Amino acid sequence: MEEYLEKLKQKFHYGEELMNLLSHLIPAMITYYGKEYENMILEALLHCEIHFQEQNEKPKEYLNDYFGVNKDWKIPFLGGAFYQNEIFVKENQVMAKPILYLIRVYLHQYIPFDFQKEEHVNTLIHEICHLIKGYGKLKVVDGKIIDSTGLMKTVYTYTPEKGVQEEMDDHVGIEEAINEVDTIRIMEIMTGKKQEIYGYQRAGILAEYLLDYEDIAKVIKFSQFHDNENWIQYLGEENAKMLIENFDILVKSMYLSFSDINSEEKIKALHDKMDSAERKIYEFTQNYSKKEDIESSPKAL
Numbered sequence: 001m002e003e004y005l006e007k008l009k010q011k012f013h014y015g016e017e018l019m020n021l022l023s024h025l026i027p028a029m030i031t032y033y034g035k036e037y038e039n040m041i042l043e044a045l046l047h048c049e050i051h052f053q054e055q056n057e058k059p060k061e062y063l064n065d066y067f068g069v070n071k072d073w074k075i076p077f078l079g080g081a082f083y084q085n086e087i088f089v090k091e092n093q094v095m096a097k098p099i100l101y102l103i104r105v106y107l108h109q110y111i112p113f114d115f116q117k118e119e120h121v122n123t124l125i126h127e128i129c130h131l132i133k134g135y136g137k138l139k140v141v142d143g144k145i146i147d148s149t150g151l152m153k154t155v156y157t158y159t160p161e162k163g164v165q166e167e168m169d170d171h172v173g174i175e176e177a178i179n180e181v182d183t184i185r186i187m188e189i190m191t192g193k194k195q196e197i198y199g200y201q202r203a204g205i206l207a208e209y210l211l212d213y214e215d216i217a218k219v220i221k222f223s224q225f226h227d228n229e230n231w232i233q234y235l236g237e238e239n240a241k242m243l244i245e246n247f248d249i250l251v252k253s254m255y256l257s258f259s260d261i262n263s264e265e266k267i268k269a270l271h272d273k274m275d276s277a278e279r280k281i282y283e284f285t286q287n288y289s290k291k292e293d294i295e296s297s298p299k300a301l
């Protein structure tokens with residue numbers, strides 16, 4: 001591990017504080033995700049730079065320069081960080097280059113990353129979890145480029161005229177919610193104390209209930225790391241669809257802006273929609289029983 005950390009430090013010129021965090025984080029991630037994913041964790045971090053925005057740095061300029069492109073980036077205003085796996089097509093080959101970018105300027109105010117603040121560390125670990133589950137997942141299926149991280153999938157199309165264009169993304173809400181749980185569980189291993197869900201709160205808490213079932217946690221993790229839909233088959237298409245839809249409602253509502261929900265009725269409608277989504281997932285988690293349990297339970301006459 002010492003040798004690996006040294007290599008990582010040299011490659012990206014990381015500072016002492018980040019290296020110190022990574023030296024605790026990496027073993028905690030291996031404990032949490034499992035020894036079988038150790039290589040994936042190490043490789044993912046070795047192939048993605050973690051970048052903290054500097055005081056006078058404009059994210060759009062930095063990213064265009066970093067990727068050698070000229071794009072109009074949509075920088076998320078929420079969350080404080082993002083993981084971007086930028087797709088390129090060169091000589092008919094599909095490639096990707098990742099970055100983990102931590103926004104440090106909010107409303108013209110520069111707030112340096114504080115490694116002592118659990119909230120800051122939580123944001124960084126959340127993005128690293130996306131990175132790990134997204135490592136080596138790029139593929140081309142039926143002429144479409146598909147990249148995924150965990151259960152989340154993004155589909156891109158490519159034409160020589162328009163280049164690479166994002167077509168759609170899927171399973172965003174459920175993956176974000178589970179990623180929140182991953183983040184606090186990993187932090188609990190690191191700190192030895194109970195952590196609370198920070199981001200995507202309502203969805204994150206429901207994901208905790210879901211992952212409390214060991215069989216569900218296991219099948220979901222397998223699908224996240226092996227990029228398959230076993231979890232959908234396991235839970236049943238209808239249940240999976242219900243979870244996907246309702247986690248999407250809860251997570252995506254956090255990205256709505258005030259101009260989208262600018263009247264009393266719209267606010268009420270949104271709240272009703274979110275309450276209903278929450279109730280449906282909650283009921284599923286309360287009424288769920290493991291498949292074996294159903295089979296082995298005594299049969300009523």
Ligand SMILES: [Zn+2]
Pocket residue numbers: 126130176179
């Ligand atoms: Zn996220």
